[in-house]
Amino acid sequence: MANADTVPKARVVVQQCLSARLQVKPPSDENEAEYVEVGRGIIIYLCFLKGATEDLVEKMVRAILAVRLSESEPNGKLVSVLDLPGDVLIVPQATLGGKTKGKAMQYHSNIAKTEGQDLYTKFCTMCEETFETSPKTKEANKSVKHGTYGNRQVLSVVTNGPYTHVLDF
Known part of the structure; x- marks a missing residue:
């Protein structure tokens, strides 16, 4: 059994994308569905586990936005999403905390x-805030979009990979 220091407090999947579209509000009798869209950059699927704190959030943001996972052009060198510069789509993904028990998933x-x-x-x-203060993302008019926590959402992704990484914090 792992000790308390090695048990993850958050799980993140980071995926490189060329574009993505996320439904953040389903259609109703009165309104059409609402979407957010991003261009080239990364998608962050995010799940907080027991023991997660605000201090952990700060560490996660610094690490995820700085890690070199995006291919630059024309040489294909890996750079951070801030250096690309690229967009970010954040998707709440509680299912990342699931574990199998028999034939069922438990959370x-x-x-x-x-x-x-x-x-x-x-x-x-x-x-x-990081994007607003980063010279490259601000100058290139890049942005952060996010989904709606606690709701089922529809996601469409165009990727040149898939180039996907799982990070535990």
Whole structure:
């Protein structure tokens, strides 16, 4: 059994994309569905687990936005999404905390929904603030978009990979 220091407090999947479109509000009798869209950059699928804190969110944002996972052109050298510069789409993904038990999935490791919502909002805000203060992303008019926490969402992705990484924090 792992000790408390090695048990992840958050799980993230980062995927390189050429474009992505996420439905953030389903259609209703009165309104059409609402979407957010990004161009070339990364998609961050995000799940907070028990024990996650605001301090962890700061560490995650710094690490994810700085890691060199995006292919630059024309040489294909790996750069961070800030150096690309590229867009970011953040997708809440509670299912990343699941574990199998027999033929079923269980989510006992996930943080409580209200705590997860607060940390997700903080994560999105910190990413947006980082983009606003980064010269390359600001100059290139790149942005951070995000999904709606706690709702089922429809996602369409165009990727030149897939180039996908799982990160535990």
